[in-house]
Amino acid sequence: MSMLLQTTINGIVIGSAFSLVALGLTMIWGIMHISNFAHGSFYMIGGYVIWTIITLLGVDFWLAILITAVVMAIFGAIVERLTFRPAEGPFSTPLSSLIVSIGLIMIFNNSVLAIWGARPETLGAINIQEFHFLNVTVTLQRVLIVVAAVILIALLQFFLKRTTLGMSIEATAQNAESARLMGINTSRVGSIVFAMGVSLAAIAAGLMAPLTNINIGMGDHMTTYGFVIIILGGMGSIPGAIIGGFILGLISSLSATYLTANYYEVIVFGVLILILAIKPTGLFGAK
Protein backbone atom coordinates (compact mmCIF):
# COMPACT_ATOMS: atom_id res chain seq x y z
CA MET A 1 0.00 0.00 0.00
CA SER A 2 2.75 2.42 0.99
CA MET A 3 4.61 1.41 -2.14
CA LEU A 4 1.59 2.30 -4.26
CA LEU A 5 1.32 5.66 -2.51
CA GLN A 6 5.04 6.33 -2.94
CA THR A 7 4.89 5.44 -6.63
CA THR A 8 1.81 7.62 -7.12
CA ILE A 9 3.54 10.57 -5.45
CA ASN A 10 6.62 10.07 -7.62
CA GLY A 11 4.35 9.93 -10.65
CA ILE A 12 2.76 13.24 -9.71
CA VAL A 13 6.19 14.84 -9.22
CA ILE A 14 7.49 13.74 -12.59
CA GLY A 15 4.06 14.51 -14.06
CA SER A 16 4.43 18.15 -12.96
CA ALA A 17 7.61 18.47 -14.98
CA PHE A 18 5.97 16.71 -17.94
CA SER A 19 3.03 19.13 -17.75
CA LEU A 20 5.25 22.20 -17.86
CA VAL A 21 7.24 20.83 -20.80
CA ALA A 22 4.10 19.77 -22.67
CA LEU A 23 2.42 23.15 -22.01
CA GLY A 24 5.19 24.96 -23.86
CA LEU A 25 5.15 22.44 -26.67
CA THR A 26 1.39 22.56 -27.13
CA MET A 27 1.32 26.38 -27.07
CA ILE A 28 4.07 26.59 -29.68
CA TRP A 29 2.16 24.09 -31.82
CA GLY A 30 -1.22 25.75 -31.28
CA ILE A 31 -0.08 29.27 -32.15
CA MET A 32 2.73 28.74 -34.63
CA HIS A 33 2.23 25.21 -36.00
CA ILE A 34 5.86 24.46 -35.31
CA SER A 35 6.81 20.92 -34.26
CA ASN A 36 9.61 21.98 -31.99
CA PHE A 37 11.61 18.78 -31.71
CA ALA A 38 14.40 20.84 -30.11
CA HIS A 39 12.21 21.40 -27.04
CA GLY A 40 14.16 18.79 -25.06
CA SER A 41 17.40 20.56 -25.95
CA PHE A 42 16.00 23.82 -24.56
CA TYR A 43 15.09 21.83 -21.43
CA MET A 44 18.66 20.57 -21.18
CA ILE A 45 20.16 24.04 -21.69
CA GLY A 46 17.85 25.27 -18.93
CA GLY A 47 19.42 22.68 -16.62
CA TYR A 48 22.94 23.84 -17.44
CA VAL A 49 22.02 27.52 -17.10
CA ILE A 50 20.59 27.06 -13.60
CA TRP A 51 23.64 25.00 -12.61
CA THR A 52 25.93 27.77 -13.84
CA ILE A 53 23.97 30.50 -12.06
CA ILE A 54 23.95 28.63 -8.74
CA THR A 55 27.59 27.53 -8.97
CA LEU A 56 29.07 30.79 -10.25
CA LEU A 57 26.89 33.42 -8.60
CA GLY A 58 26.01 31.38 -5.52
CA VAL A 59 22.45 32.71 -5.52
CA ASP A 60 19.42 31.13 -3.87
CA PHE A 61 17.72 28.25 -5.73
CA TRP A 62 14.44 30.09 -6.38
CA LEU A 63 16.15 33.28 -7.53
CA ALA A 64 18.26 31.11 -9.85
CA ILE A 65 15.08 29.60 -11.29
CA LEU A 66 13.69 33.07 -11.91
CA ILE A 67 16.89 34.23 -13.64
CA THR A 68 16.96 31.04 -15.71
CA ALA A 69 13.35 31.59 -16.78
CA VAL A 70 14.11 35.13 -17.98
CA VAL A 71 17.42 34.24 -19.66
CA MET A 72 15.87 31.27 -21.47
CA ALA A 73 12.85 33.31 -22.57
CA ILE A 74 15.14 35.85 -24.22
CA PHE A 75 17.24 33.04 -25.69
CA GLY A 76 14.09 31.34 -27.04
CA ALA A 77 12.82 34.54 -28.65
CA ILE A 78 16.18 35.12 -30.36
CA VAL A 79 16.38 31.54 -31.63
CA GLU A 80 12.83 31.75 -32.97
CA ARG A 81 13.60 35.00 -34.82
CA LEU A 82 16.82 33.64 -36.28
CA THR A 83 15.70 30.15 -37.32
CA PHE A 84 12.03 29.12 -37.23
CA ARG A 85 10.73 32.50 -38.46
CA PRO A 86 12.88 32.85 -41.61
CA ALA A 87 12.26 29.17 -42.45
CA GLU A 88 8.58 30.00 -42.91
CA GLY A 89 7.71 30.91 -46.46
CA PRO A 90 5.81 29.98 -49.59
CA PHE A 91 7.89 26.82 -50.06
CA SER A 92 7.94 25.66 -46.46
CA THR A 93 6.26 22.39 -45.51
CA PRO A 94 5.42 20.82 -42.14
CA LEU A 95 8.86 19.22 -42.45
CA SER A 96 10.62 22.61 -42.45
CA SER A 97 10.25 23.14 -38.71
CA LEU A 98 11.40 19.56 -38.13
CA ILE A 99 14.57 20.23 -40.14
CA VAL A 100 15.20 23.47 -38.24
CA SER A 101 14.77 21.49 -35.01
CA ILE A 102 17.26 18.82 -36.12
CA GLY A 103 19.77 21.55 -36.95
CA LEU A 104 19.17 23.23 -33.59
CA ILE A 105 19.57 19.95 -31.68
CA MET A 106 22.98 19.48 -33.33
CA ILE A 107 24.01 23.08 -32.58
CA PHE A 108 22.72 23.08 -28.98
CA ASN A 109 23.92 19.66 -27.86
CA ASN A 110 27.40 20.12 -29.29
CA SER A 111 27.70 23.68 -28.00
CA VAL A 112 26.79 22.47 -24.51
CA LEU A 113 29.38 19.72 -24.92
CA ALA A 114 31.98 22.34 -25.93
CA ILE A 115 31.10 24.74 -23.10
CA TRP A 116 30.31 22.47 -20.14
CA GLY A 117 31.99 19.22 -21.18
CA ALA A 118 30.64 15.68 -21.15
CA ARG A 119 30.80 15.17 -17.38
CA PRO A 120 27.35 15.28 -15.74
CA GLU A 121 26.91 18.09 -13.20
CA THR A 122 24.97 18.01 -9.93
CA LEU A 123 23.46 20.82 -7.92
CA GLY A 124 24.21 19.21 -4.57
CA ALA A 125 21.77 19.06 -1.66
CA ILE A 126 18.80 21.40 -2.05
CA ASN A 127 15.61 21.17 0.01
CA ILE A 128 16.37 17.67 1.25
CA GLN A 129 14.26 17.85 4.43
CA GLU A 130 12.11 14.71 4.56
CA PHE A 131 8.48 14.22 5.38
CA HIS A 132 7.33 10.85 6.71
CA PHE A 133 3.75 9.70 6.72
CA LEU A 134 2.02 6.34 6.15
CA ASN A 135 5.45 4.72 5.59
CA VAL A 136 6.06 7.11 2.73
CA THR A 137 9.09 9.40 2.47
CA VAL A 138 8.90 12.61 0.48
CA THR A 139 11.64 15.21 0.26
CA LEU A 140 10.74 18.89 0.45
CA GLN A 141 12.01 19.48 -3.10
CA ARG A 142 9.49 16.96 -4.49
CA VAL A 143 6.65 18.74 -2.72
CA LEU A 144 7.93 22.10 -3.96
CA ILE A 145 8.10 20.85 -7.56
CA VAL A 146 4.40 20.04 -7.50
CA VAL A 147 3.50 23.29 -5.69
CA ALA A 148 5.59 25.38 -8.09
CA ALA A 149 4.10 23.64 -11.13
CA VAL A 150 0.54 24.14 -9.89
CA ILE A 151 1.19 27.84 -9.15
CA LEU A 152 2.80 28.29 -12.56
CA ILE A 153 -0.13 26.61 -14.33
CA ALA A 154 -2.59 28.78 -12.41
CA LEU A 155 -0.62 31.93 -13.28
CA LEU A 156 -0.54 30.88 -16.91
CA GLN A 157 -4.30 30.34 -16.94
CA PHE A 158 -4.80 33.76 -15.36
CA PHE A 159 -2.46 35.32 -17.92
CA LEU A 160 -4.25 33.70 -20.86
CA LYS A 161 -7.80 34.38 -19.67
CA ARG A 162 -7.56 37.71 -17.89
CA THR A 163 -4.88 39.85 -19.54
CA THR A 164 -5.03 41.56 -22.92
CA LEU A 165 -1.83 39.95 -24.13
CA GLY A 166 -3.04 36.53 -22.96
CA MET A 167 -6.34 36.97 -24.74
CA SER A 168 -4.58 38.02 -27.93
CA ILE A 169 -2.60 34.76 -27.69
CA GLU A 170 -5.85 32.79 -27.35
CA ALA A 171 -7.33 34.71 -30.26
CA THR A 172 -4.32 33.95 -32.44
CA ALA A 173 -4.59 30.27 -31.54
CA GLN A 174 -8.24 30.20 -32.54
CA ASN A 175 -7.84 32.02 -35.82
CA ALA A 176 -4.63 33.79 -36.75
CA GLU A 177 -6.16 35.49 -39.80
CA SER A 178 -9.05 37.11 -37.89
CA ALA A 179 -6.72 37.98 -35.02
CA ARG A 180 -4.54 39.89 -37.47
CA LEU A 181 -7.60 41.67 -38.83
CA MET A 182 -8.52 42.68 -35.29
CA GLY A 183 -5.18 44.46 -35.01
CA ILE A 184 -3.28 41.82 -33.07
CA ASN A 185 0.40 41.67 -33.94
CA THR A 186 0.48 37.91 -34.52
CA SER A 187 4.17 37.92 -35.31
CA ARG A 188 4.91 39.39 -31.88
CA VAL A 189 2.47 36.92 -30.30
CA GLY A 190 4.43 34.11 -31.95
CA SER A 191 7.70 35.31 -30.45
CA ILE A 192 6.17 35.70 -27.00
CA VAL A 193 4.63 32.24 -27.09
CA PHE A 194 7.87 30.64 -28.22
CA ALA A 195 9.77 32.48 -25.47
CA MET A 196 7.19 31.33 -22.90
CA GLY A 197 7.36 27.73 -24.10
CA VAL A 198 11.15 27.64 -23.86
CA SER A 199 11.00 29.34 -20.47
CA LEU A 200 8.51 26.76 -19.14
CA ALA A 201 10.79 23.93 -20.28
CA ALA A 202 13.76 25.59 -18.58
CA ILE A 203 11.80 26.06 -15.35
CA ALA A 204 10.83 22.37 -15.43
CA ALA A 205 14.49 21.44 -15.88
CA GLY A 206 15.48 23.75 -13.03
CA LEU A 207 12.86 22.25 -10.70
CA MET A 208 13.92 18.69 -11.53
CA ALA A 209 17.66 19.47 -11.39
CA PRO A 210 18.12 18.79 -7.63
CA LEU A 211 16.61 15.29 -8.05
CA THR A 212 18.80 14.09 -10.90
CA ASN A 213 22.05 15.12 -12.49
CA ILE A 214 22.40 17.52 -15.38
CA ASN A 215 23.67 15.89 -18.56
CA ILE A 216 23.53 16.21 -22.34
CA GLY A 217 20.93 13.45 -22.73
CA MET A 218 18.48 14.74 -20.09
CA GLY A 219 16.22 16.37 -22.67
CA ASP A 220 15.97 13.56 -25.20
CA HIS A 221 13.07 11.83 -23.49
CA MET A 222 11.39 15.12 -22.66
CA THR A 223 10.80 15.83 -26.35
CA THR A 224 9.20 12.47 -27.07
CA TYR A 225 7.22 12.45 -23.81
CA GLY A 226 6.12 16.02 -24.52
CA PHE A 227 4.81 15.07 -27.94
CA VAL A 228 3.10 11.95 -26.59
CA ILE A 229 1.34 14.11 -23.99
CA ILE A 230 0.11 16.75 -26.40
CA ILE A 231 -1.08 14.04 -28.79
CA LEU A 232 -3.00 12.41 -25.94
CA GLY A 233 -4.42 15.75 -24.88
CA GLY A 234 -5.15 16.96 -28.38
CA MET A 235 -2.60 19.13 -30.22
CA GLY A 236 -2.80 22.75 -29.08
CA SER A 237 -5.07 22.04 -26.11
CA ILE A 238 -3.77 23.57 -22.86
CA PRO A 239 -5.95 21.60 -20.39
CA GLY A 240 -5.10 18.49 -22.43
CA ALA A 241 -1.38 19.12 -21.92
CA ILE A 242 -1.77 19.61 -18.16
CA ILE A 243 -3.95 16.51 -17.61
CA GLY A 244 -1.92 14.51 -20.13
CA GLY A 245 1.30 15.41 -18.31
CA PHE A 246 0.08 14.06 -15.00
CA ILE A 247 -1.45 10.96 -16.62
CA LEU A 248 1.82 10.14 -18.38
CA GLY A 249 3.77 10.78 -15.17
CA LEU A 250 1.56 8.28 -13.33
CA ILE A 251 1.64 5.71 -16.14
CA SER A 252 5.42 5.79 -16.42
CA SER A 253 5.96 5.72 -12.65
CA LEU A 254 3.43 2.93 -12.00
CA SER A 255 4.45 0.75 -14.94
CA ALA A 256 8.15 1.13 -14.10
CA THR A 257 7.48 -0.06 -10.53
CA TYR A 258 4.80 -2.68 -11.00
CA LEU A 259 5.17 -4.05 -14.51
CA THR A 260 8.67 -3.84 -15.87
CA ALA A 261 11.50 -1.43 -15.29
CA ASN A 262 13.26 -2.29 -18.54
CA TYR A 263 10.27 -2.28 -20.83
CA TYR A 264 8.15 0.48 -19.33
CA GLU A 265 8.68 2.70 -22.35
CA VAL A 266 7.21 -0.08 -24.48
CA ILE A 267 4.08 0.13 -22.33
CA VAL A 268 3.90 3.93 -22.29
CA PHE A 269 4.33 4.33 -26.04
CA GLY A 270 2.36 1.15 -26.82
CA VAL A 271 -0.65 2.53 -24.93
CA LEU A 272 -0.43 5.69 -27.03
CA ILE A 273 -0.41 3.78 -30.33
CA LEU A 274 -3.37 1.74 -29.07
CA ILE A 275 -5.30 4.89 -28.13
CA LEU A 276 -4.56 6.46 -31.52
CA ALA A 277 -5.59 3.27 -33.33
CA ILE A 278 -8.98 3.46 -31.62
CA LYS A 279 -9.32 7.25 -31.54
CA PRO A 280 -7.07 8.73 -34.26
CA THR A 281 -7.21 12.30 -32.92
CA GLY A 282 -6.19 11.64 -29.33
CA LEU A 283 -8.18 11.32 -26.12
CA PHE A 284 -9.36 14.91 -25.95
CA GLY A 285 -8.99 15.72 -29.64
CA ALA A 286 -12.00 17.51 -31.07
CA LYS A 287 -12.35 16.20 -34.61
Place this chain on the structure above:
Amino acid sequence: MENLLKLYTTKHLLFALLIVAALVFPLVASTYTLRIITMCCIWSMLAIALNLIVGYTGQGNLGLGAFFGMGAYTTGLLMVKLGLNFWLALIIALALTVILAVLIGLPTLRTKGAYFAIATLCFNIIFTTVVIQWDALTKGQTGLMNIPNVPAIPLPFGGQIDFHESLAANYYLVLIFLILTIVVIYRIVNSLTGKSFLAVRQDEDLAEAIGINTFRAKLLSFTVSAFIAGLAGGLYAVYLGFIAPAITSYGITFTAILYVVVGGAATVAGPIVGSFLLTVIGEQLTAFGTLHLIIYGVLVVLSIIYLPMGLVGAYQMFWPQIWQKMKRGKVHAA
Protein backbone atom coordinates in the same frame (compact mmCIF):
# COMPACT_ATOMS: atom_id res chain seq x y z
CA MET B 1 9.96 20.77 -79.27
CA GLU B 2 13.56 20.66 -80.35
CA ASN B 3 14.56 22.24 -77.04
CA LEU B 4 12.59 19.64 -75.13
CA LEU B 5 14.25 16.88 -77.11
CA LYS B 6 17.63 18.38 -76.32
CA LEU B 7 16.82 18.61 -72.60
CA TYR B 8 15.57 15.03 -72.67
CA THR B 9 18.69 13.62 -74.32
CA THR B 10 20.98 15.70 -72.11
CA LYS B 11 19.29 14.14 -69.09
CA HIS B 12 19.80 10.61 -70.39
CA LEU B 13 23.38 11.30 -71.39
CA LEU B 14 24.06 12.66 -67.92
CA PHE B 15 22.52 9.58 -66.34
CA ALA B 16 24.64 7.26 -68.51
CA LEU B 17 27.77 9.24 -67.67
CA LEU B 18 26.98 9.05 -63.96
CA ILE B 19 26.61 5.26 -64.15
CA VAL B 20 29.91 4.91 -66.02
CA ALA B 21 31.59 7.18 -63.46
CA ALA B 22 30.14 5.08 -60.63
CA LEU B 23 31.39 1.88 -62.28
CA VAL B 24 34.99 3.01 -62.83
CA PHE B 25 35.11 4.86 -59.52
CA PRO B 26 36.84 2.07 -57.48
CA LEU B 27 39.73 2.07 -59.98
CA VAL B 28 40.69 5.65 -59.12
CA ALA B 29 39.43 6.15 -55.56
CA SER B 30 41.38 5.59 -52.36
CA THR B 31 40.14 3.05 -49.80
CA TYR B 32 38.97 5.88 -47.54
CA THR B 33 36.93 7.56 -50.30
CA LEU B 34 35.46 4.25 -51.40
CA ARG B 35 34.30 3.51 -47.85
CA ILE B 36 32.55 6.87 -47.63
CA ILE B 37 30.93 6.51 -51.04
CA THR B 38 29.68 3.01 -50.17
CA MET B 39 28.04 4.44 -47.05
CA CYS B 40 26.59 7.25 -49.20
CA CYS B 41 24.94 4.59 -51.38
CA ILE B 42 23.38 2.89 -48.34
CA TRP B 43 22.12 6.21 -46.93
CA SER B 44 20.79 7.09 -50.39
CA MET B 45 18.62 3.96 -50.35
CA LEU B 46 17.27 4.88 -46.93
CA ALA B 47 16.60 8.45 -48.09
CA ILE B 48 14.83 7.15 -51.22
CA ALA B 49 12.65 4.97 -49.00
CA LEU B 50 11.79 7.94 -46.80
CA ASN B 51 11.11 10.16 -49.80
CA LEU B 52 8.47 7.71 -51.08
CA ILE B 53 6.30 7.88 -47.95
CA VAL B 54 7.15 11.41 -46.75
CA GLY B 55 7.95 13.27 -49.98
CA TYR B 56 5.58 11.67 -52.46
CA THR B 57 2.77 10.45 -50.20
CA GLY B 58 2.99 13.27 -47.65
CA GLN B 59 2.86 11.01 -44.57
CA GLY B 60 5.42 12.09 -41.94
CA ASN B 61 6.72 8.64 -41.11
CA LEU B 62 9.17 9.04 -38.20
CA GLY B 63 9.48 5.26 -37.73
CA LEU B 64 11.59 4.37 -40.73
CA GLY B 65 14.67 3.84 -38.53
CA ALA B 66 12.92 0.82 -37.01
CA PHE B 67 12.51 -0.79 -40.45
CA PHE B 68 16.15 -0.04 -41.29
CA GLY B 69 17.03 -1.66 -37.95
CA MET B 70 14.64 -4.56 -38.59
CA GLY B 71 16.41 -5.31 -41.88
CA ALA B 72 19.86 -4.94 -40.32
CA TYR B 73 19.17 -6.91 -37.14
CA THR B 74 17.19 -9.74 -38.76
CA THR B 75 19.83 -10.19 -41.46
CA GLY B 76 22.63 -10.02 -38.90
CA LEU B 77 20.96 -12.34 -36.38
CA LEU B 78 20.02 -14.95 -38.98
CA MET B 79 23.62 -15.00 -40.20
CA VAL B 80 25.26 -15.00 -36.76
CA LYS B 81 22.86 -17.18 -34.77
CA LEU B 82 21.60 -19.60 -37.42
CA GLY B 83 24.58 -19.41 -39.75
CA LEU B 84 22.39 -18.74 -42.78
CA ASN B 85 24.08 -17.34 -45.86
CA PHE B 86 23.57 -13.66 -46.66
CA TRP B 87 21.12 -14.05 -49.52
CA LEU B 88 18.76 -16.35 -47.64
CA ALA B 89 19.03 -14.18 -44.52
CA LEU B 90 18.27 -11.05 -46.53
CA ILE B 91 15.18 -12.59 -48.16
CA ILE B 92 13.77 -13.74 -44.81
CA ALA B 93 14.64 -10.38 -43.23
CA LEU B 94 12.83 -8.49 -45.98
CA ALA B 95 9.77 -10.74 -45.67
CA LEU B 96 9.67 -10.10 -41.91
CA THR B 97 10.19 -6.35 -42.44
CA VAL B 98 7.21 -6.26 -44.81
CA ILE B 99 5.04 -8.17 -42.32
CA LEU B 100 6.05 -5.76 -39.55
CA ALA B 101 5.34 -2.79 -41.82
CA VAL B 102 1.81 -4.01 -42.55
CA LEU B 103 1.17 -4.71 -38.85
CA ILE B 104 2.35 -1.22 -37.89
CA GLY B 105 0.84 0.53 -40.89
CA LEU B 106 -2.67 -0.81 -40.30
CA PRO B 107 -3.26 0.95 -36.96
CA THR B 108 -1.00 4.01 -37.41
CA LEU B 109 -2.16 4.99 -40.90
CA ARG B 110 -5.63 5.59 -39.51
CA THR B 111 -4.16 8.76 -38.00
CA LYS B 112 -3.22 11.86 -39.96
CA GLY B 113 -0.61 14.62 -39.98
CA ALA B 114 1.23 15.19 -36.73
CA TYR B 115 -0.67 12.33 -35.07
CA PHE B 116 0.76 9.87 -37.60
CA ALA B 117 4.25 11.31 -37.11
CA ILE B 118 4.08 10.81 -33.34
CA ALA B 119 2.45 7.37 -33.58
CA THR B 120 5.27 6.13 -35.82
CA LEU B 121 7.84 7.86 -33.58
CA CYS B 122 6.41 5.91 -30.62
CA PHE B 123 6.63 2.67 -32.58
CA ASN B 124 10.27 3.42 -33.32
CA ILE B 125 11.05 4.07 -29.64
CA ILE B 126 9.37 0.77 -28.72
CA PHE B 127 11.41 -1.06 -31.34
CA THR B 128 14.71 0.45 -30.15
CA THR B 129 13.84 -0.27 -26.50
CA VAL B 130 13.18 -3.92 -27.34
CA VAL B 131 16.46 -4.17 -29.28
CA ILE B 132 18.35 -2.70 -26.31
CA GLN B 133 16.59 -4.73 -23.61
CA TRP B 134 16.33 -8.12 -25.33
CA ASP B 135 19.92 -8.77 -24.40
CA ALA B 136 19.87 -12.54 -24.89
CA LEU B 137 18.99 -12.15 -28.54
CA THR B 138 20.49 -8.86 -29.68
CA LYS B 139 23.47 -8.44 -27.27
CA GLY B 140 21.81 -5.18 -26.15
CA GLN B 141 23.92 -2.02 -26.05
CA THR B 142 27.09 -3.96 -26.88
CA GLY B 143 25.79 -4.53 -30.37
CA LEU B 144 25.95 -7.52 -32.67
CA MET B 145 29.49 -8.21 -33.81
CA ASN B 146 31.22 -10.46 -36.35
CA ILE B 147 28.50 -10.59 -38.95
CA PRO B 148 30.03 -12.65 -41.79
CA ASN B 149 30.66 -11.24 -45.27
CA VAL B 150 28.58 -11.95 -48.32
CA PRO B 151 29.63 -15.41 -49.56
CA ALA B 152 32.03 -15.32 -52.49
CA ILE B 153 30.40 -15.52 -55.91
CA PRO B 154 32.26 -17.90 -58.27
CA LEU B 155 32.86 -16.54 -61.78
CA PRO B 156 32.12 -18.67 -64.85
CA PHE B 157 35.74 -18.66 -66.10
CA GLY B 158 37.42 -19.48 -62.82
CA GLY B 159 38.16 -17.13 -59.97
CA GLN B 160 35.55 -15.53 -57.74
CA ILE B 161 34.23 -12.25 -56.41
CA ASP B 162 35.51 -12.21 -52.87
CA PHE B 163 33.61 -9.93 -50.50
CA HIS B 164 35.97 -10.56 -47.61
CA GLU B 165 39.07 -9.09 -49.22
CA SER B 166 37.73 -6.64 -51.74
CA LEU B 167 36.14 -3.37 -50.72
CA ALA B 168 35.27 -2.74 -54.37
CA ALA B 169 33.15 -5.92 -54.45
CA ASN B 170 31.09 -4.61 -51.53
CA TYR B 171 30.82 -1.24 -53.24
CA TYR B 172 29.50 -2.83 -56.43
CA LEU B 173 27.02 -4.94 -54.45
CA VAL B 174 25.58 -1.84 -52.75
CA LEU B 175 25.70 0.13 -56.01
CA ILE B 176 23.71 -2.53 -57.89
CA PHE B 177 21.01 -2.50 -55.22
CA LEU B 178 20.98 1.33 -55.27
CA ILE B 179 20.53 1.42 -59.06
CA LEU B 180 17.79 -1.23 -58.84
CA THR B 181 16.06 0.85 -56.16
CA ILE B 182 16.28 4.01 -58.27
CA VAL B 183 14.81 2.20 -61.29
CA VAL B 184 11.96 0.74 -59.21
CA ILE B 185 11.18 4.12 -57.59
CA TYR B 186 11.35 5.86 -60.97
CA ARG B 187 8.85 3.35 -62.35
CA ILE B 188 6.57 3.68 -59.31
CA VAL B 189 6.40 7.47 -59.18
CA ASN B 190 5.73 7.72 -62.92
CA SER B 191 2.96 5.12 -62.75
CA LEU B 192 -0.71 5.57 -61.89
CA THR B 193 0.06 4.26 -58.39
CA GLY B 194 2.67 6.98 -57.98
CA LYS B 195 0.16 9.59 -59.11
CA SER B 196 -2.30 8.30 -56.52
CA PHE B 197 0.40 8.76 -53.85
CA LEU B 198 0.79 12.37 -54.97
CA ALA B 199 -2.97 12.82 -54.91
CA VAL B 200 -3.05 11.61 -51.29
CA ARG B 201 -0.37 14.15 -50.43
CA GLN B 202 -2.19 17.03 -52.11
CA ASP B 203 -5.63 16.43 -50.65
CA GLU B 204 -6.62 13.15 -49.07
CA ASP B 205 -10.37 13.84 -49.03
CA LEU B 206 -10.36 14.89 -52.66
CA ALA B 207 -8.34 11.80 -53.62
CA GLU B 208 -10.89 9.63 -51.82
CA ALA B 209 -13.69 11.45 -53.60
CA ILE B 210 -12.31 10.72 -57.08
CA GLY B 211 -12.16 7.02 -56.28
CA ILE B 212 -8.66 6.44 -54.93
CA ASN B 213 -8.56 4.02 -52.03
CA THR B 214 -6.38 6.36 -50.00
CA PHE B 215 -5.80 3.95 -47.13
CA ARG B 216 -4.58 1.27 -49.52
CA ALA B 217 -2.36 3.80 -51.33
CA LYS B 218 -0.84 4.92 -48.02
CA LEU B 219 -0.33 1.34 -46.82
CA LEU B 220 1.32 0.39 -50.12
CA SER B 221 3.65 3.39 -50.00
CA PHE B 222 4.42 2.74 -46.32
CA THR B 223 5.23 -0.94 -46.97
CA VAL B 224 7.34 -0.39 -50.10
CA SER B 225 9.22 2.33 -48.21
CA ALA B 226 9.81 -0.05 -45.26
CA PHE B 227 10.97 -2.76 -47.68
CA ILE B 228 13.62 -0.47 -49.21
CA ALA B 229 14.70 0.72 -45.76
CA GLY B 230 15.01 -2.93 -44.66
CA LEU B 231 17.11 -3.70 -47.73
CA ALA B 232 19.40 -0.78 -46.92
CA GLY B 233 19.62 -2.09 -43.34
CA GLY B 234 20.52 -5.61 -44.47
CA LEU B 235 23.30 -4.24 -46.69
CA TYR B 236 24.52 -2.02 -43.85
CA ALA B 237 24.77 -5.02 -41.49
CA VAL B 238 26.73 -7.20 -43.91
CA TYR B 239 28.93 -4.34 -45.13
CA LEU B 240 30.06 -3.11 -41.71
CA GLY B 241 29.87 -6.49 -39.94
CA PHE B 242 28.73 -4.75 -36.75
CA ILE B 243 25.40 -3.27 -35.71
CA ALA B 244 24.33 -1.45 -32.53
CA PRO B 245 20.88 -0.33 -31.28
CA ALA B 246 21.60 3.27 -32.34
CA ILE B 247 21.01 2.32 -35.99
CA THR B 248 17.40 1.38 -35.18
CA SER B 249 16.65 4.72 -33.51
CA TYR B 250 14.54 7.60 -34.76
CA GLY B 251 17.78 9.54 -35.12
CA ILE B 252 18.34 7.49 -38.28
CA THR B 253 14.97 8.67 -39.61
CA PHE B 254 15.85 12.27 -38.78
CA THR B 255 19.11 11.94 -40.70
CA ALA B 256 17.25 10.55 -43.70
CA ILE B 257 14.71 13.41 -43.54
CA LEU B 258 17.64 15.82 -43.59
CA TYR B 259 19.04 14.19 -46.73
CA VAL B 260 15.64 14.22 -48.43
CA VAL B 261 14.77 17.83 -47.65
CA VAL B 262 18.21 19.26 -48.44
CA GLY B 263 18.33 17.28 -51.69
CA GLY B 264 14.73 17.96 -52.65
CA ALA B 265 11.60 16.15 -51.46
CA ALA B 266 9.34 14.44 -54.02
CA THR B 267 12.08 14.32 -56.66
CA VAL B 268 13.83 11.12 -57.75
CA ALA B 269 17.34 12.59 -57.61
CA GLY B 270 16.85 14.68 -54.44
CA PRO B 271 17.45 12.03 -51.76
CA ILE B 272 20.57 10.78 -53.57
CA VAL B 273 22.02 14.27 -54.02
CA GLY B 274 21.24 15.08 -50.37
CA SER B 275 22.79 11.87 -49.03
CA PHE B 276 26.00 12.21 -51.00
CA LEU B 277 26.41 15.93 -50.41
CA LEU B 278 25.71 15.91 -46.67
CA THR B 279 27.72 12.76 -45.96
CA VAL B 280 30.72 14.15 -47.84
CA ILE B 281 30.38 17.60 -46.23
CA GLY B 282 30.02 15.97 -42.79
CA GLU B 283 33.18 13.97 -43.47
CA GLN B 284 35.08 17.11 -44.54
CA LEU B 285 33.94 19.04 -41.48
CA THR B 286 35.51 16.52 -39.09
CA ALA B 287 38.69 18.56 -39.66
CA PHE B 288 37.13 21.16 -37.35
CA GLY B 289 37.14 18.69 -34.45
CA THR B 290 34.48 19.20 -31.80
CA LEU B 291 33.04 22.14 -33.70
CA HIS B 292 32.14 20.10 -36.75
CA LEU B 293 28.62 19.10 -35.68
CA ILE B 294 27.85 22.70 -34.71
CA ILE B 295 28.88 23.91 -38.18
CA TYR B 296 26.88 21.06 -39.72
CA GLY B 297 23.82 22.13 -37.72
CA VAL B 298 24.21 25.74 -38.87
CA LEU B 299 24.46 24.56 -42.49
CA VAL B 300 21.28 22.53 -42.06
CA VAL B 301 19.33 25.52 -40.70
CA LEU B 302 20.69 27.83 -43.41
CA SER B 303 19.80 25.36 -46.17
CA ILE B 304 16.16 25.07 -45.05
CA ILE B 305 15.90 28.87 -44.80
CA TYR B 306 17.45 29.67 -48.18
CA LEU B 307 16.62 26.50 -50.15
CA PRO B 308 13.31 25.24 -48.72
CA MET B 309 12.56 23.15 -51.84
CA GLY B 310 15.97 21.49 -51.75
CA LEU B 311 18.77 21.54 -54.29
CA VAL B 312 17.06 19.41 -56.92
CA GLY B 313 13.75 21.18 -56.34
CA ALA B 314 15.41 24.56 -56.86
CA TYR B 315 17.19 23.24 -59.96
CA GLN B 316 13.93 21.99 -61.46
CA MET B 317 12.24 25.28 -60.69
CA PHE B 318 14.90 27.72 -61.85
CA TRP B 319 17.01 25.89 -64.43
CA PRO B 320 14.50 26.08 -67.33
CA GLN B 321 14.27 29.86 -66.84
CA ILE B 322 18.02 30.32 -66.67
CA TRP B 323 18.46 28.07 -69.67
CA GLN B 324 15.96 30.05 -71.71
CA LYS B 325 17.62 33.29 -70.72
CA MET B 326 21.06 32.00 -71.65
CA LYS B 327 19.79 30.90 -75.06
CA ARG B 328 18.17 34.24 -75.69
CA GLY B 329 21.40 35.92 -74.70
CA LYS B 330 23.25 33.84 -77.26
CA VAL B 331 20.77 34.76 -80.01
CA HIS B 332 21.23 38.42 -79.20
CA ALA B 333 24.97 38.07 -79.25
CA ALA B 334 24.81 36.46 -82.70
